[in-house]
Amino acid sequence: MERKRSDIIAEELEGLILGGVFTPGERLDEVQLADRFAVSRTPLREAFHRLALSGLVEHIPHRGTFVRQPGPVELIEMFEVMAELEATCARLAAARITDEALDDMRATNARCLAAVEAADHDGYYHENERFHAILYRQSGNGFLEGECLRLHKRLMPFRRMQLRLRGRLRQSMSEHEAIVEALQRGAADEAAEALRAHVAVQGEKFHHLMAGLKQAAE
Known part of the structure; x- marks a missing residue:
């Protein structure tokens, strides 16, 4: 079964967050990341949602999506x-x-x-x-x-x-x-x-x- 593009992006972002490329409190720029992964914002937002379920990011209305990690x-x-x-x-x-x-x-x-x-x-x-x-x-x-x-x-x-x-x-x-x-x-x-x-x-x-x-x- 072919994996969804959003799942692949979520795993790559997960590795970047856990690897320290993106740090706690940092805002994830949708435009830059859409360019980076050569996708529209839809799969990117789906990836953000998956990461939010894992507690690695937090979406704040009208502000954006920010990196977080559980203590x-x-x-x-x-x-x-x-x-x-x-x-x-x-x-x-x-x-x-x-x-x-x-x-x-x-x-x-x-x-x-x-x-x-x-x-x-x-x-x-x-x-x-x-x-x-x-x-x-x-x-x-x-x-x-x-x-x-x-x-x-x-x-x-x-x-x-x-x-x-x-x-x-x-x-x-x-x-x-x-x-x-x-x-x-x-x-x-x-x-x-x-x-x-x-x-x-x-x-x-x-x-x-x-x-x-x-x-x-x-």
């Missing part, structure tokens, strides 16, 4: 909630997941592994999104799935950033395999704990994530 407390709180929501998905999915969905998760893991071997961080991330989307759906709870998808979008740039930490791709891949194995056995508590540990940003992971944001801000 450490806000970020850790969001990851804590995400970890618990996904753990609940895993607990429910352990009893409800279909054989077809398990096959889909294994196929996604195979593509994740290929991305790991190729050191393709973006490729891994997109397959990782599919992996988690299958899990949300297999919880069998539409409301929970919707909440997970909303918060997943909010945290997208930061989940992508942590995958660039040295050794994180292989670690994430190993965690995916443990999750599928627990779901296969119907081990609800084990699957929930595996998801919680996979998503939570604590200890060294949080330290590196915040260091990356600090460098971007500087």
